[in-house]
Amino acid sequence: MKLAEEKILSIVKGCKRGQGSSQRELFRLYAPKVMSMCRRYSSNNEMAKDVMQECFIQVFSSIDQYCEASGIFEGWLHTVSQRTIWRVVKRDWGEKTIYSEQTENTTFTVEPDAFAKLSNDEIIGEIQKLPIGYKTVLNMYVFESLSHKEIAEILGIEENSSRSQLARARQLLKRKIEAKNKTSYVKNTL
Helix, strand or coil, X not given: CCHHHHHHHHHHHHHHCCCHHHHHHHHHHHHHHHHHHHHHHCCCHHHHHXXXXXHHHHHXXXXXXXXXXXXXXXXXXXXXXXXXXXXXXXXXXXXXXXXXXXXXXXXXXXXXXXXXXXXXXXXXHHXXXXXXXXXXXXXXXXXXXXXXXXXXXXXXXXXXXXXXXXXXXXXXXXXXXXXXXXXXXXXXXX
16 A cells, blocks of 8 residues: 555545544545535535535544445545535525436537646636536536436436536537637736
């Protein structure tokens, strides 16, 4: 077993015993990764911080369920965090209506180096600005590699709604990225 894995398992054991120092260390080690996940689903950084807090509350309250034999801790933490994020999104989504009509399959084409012109923070910023339904389905489909059937089951929507939300998210994100690149081009040429 690698030293890093032994250290993580030692921290996890401390968390299971309720040691605050172990909980702080676990948070310090994994907060950036969990925050990155939360930012993709949130409208702004403050909301992402709130969701991240809920993730760690869930992690610490269910850490006794983690078993070393079940796999690497980071995978378990990712799964717990992802499910917490989806629960929060579904709760916050509440009664908001999402479009359920089916749209044609649309191609998502953006200038080849459009993404290369933007930093990761700018891309995540544009995703954060998407309406909640669009953003949620886009994240689940693109970043979590879930099928439309899986997305529909998790969110309690129709598969066609998932497809529709993804198509609209892609179209809107494409327009936002192209507009941002045009703005940046104009600024750089002045």
